[in-house]
Amino acid sequence: MKGVVFTEFMDMVAERYGYETLDEVLAGAKLPHNGAYTAVGTYPHTEIVALVVSLSSKVGSPPDALVRAFGRHLFGRFAELYPVFFQDVPDALTFLERVDSVIHVEVRKLYPDAELPRFQASRRADGGLNLLYLSSRHFADLAEGLIEGCAEHFKQPLMVQRRNQPVADGSAGSAVMFHVSPASGVAASPDRVAA
Ligand code: HEM
16 A cells, blocks of 8 residues: 555544554554655555554544544545646546546556555436445445545535445455435435535
8 A cells, every 4th residue: 555545644643633642553553664654655555454453442433433534534635635636527426436537547657556446437317426346455434435525525415325245256355335426415324424
């Protein structure tokens, strides 16, 4: 996983919980290089999992909620770091529709060794978007947080429902369908409304 993901994670922890907590989280994660990440380096994705687990035991929030919160934070940072990806994109659903075919294609040009998920996007007749997340890793919570961050960025409330899909026998990866819809006021539980 690219170092930019780690440096942004550490920035979020420092911002929300302070540097002392960040130091304890790094110590608790027992990483081989004591958390010395550079934005352009590449590190095992299991290290971000170790950091999340360490943060979770420190602050008492469940790992999935922390990863989603990180996804929301990360999207805001991506919007600052890569404004060019937002040019001529009129709305949140158009942005999400283009993550696989445009955004991550550009990301791969910047970082040829990036470990990116695949997304299959299809517009529904009701105006919503179905986004199928496919990865050899298990970062659907991160994807959900990024989708929520996208809604916040465009100031367009979205309702996000997710469902695990079967994966091929013997595959260690994950397949998760996100059913994304423009939110029209009140959402029924357990769907989540972002923004
Ligand atoms: C400006 C927008 C975006 C940029 C610049 C961007 C860039 C990146 C980068 C640099 C990584 C790390 C790759 C690595 O560590 O090797 C990544 C991973 C990932 N991205 Fe994006 N991304 C963007 C938007 C999104 C959105 C909107 C979603 C969700 C719909 C998404 C889903 C993911 C996920 C889930 C991963 C983790 C890897 C995995 O699950 O296999 N990204 N992205």
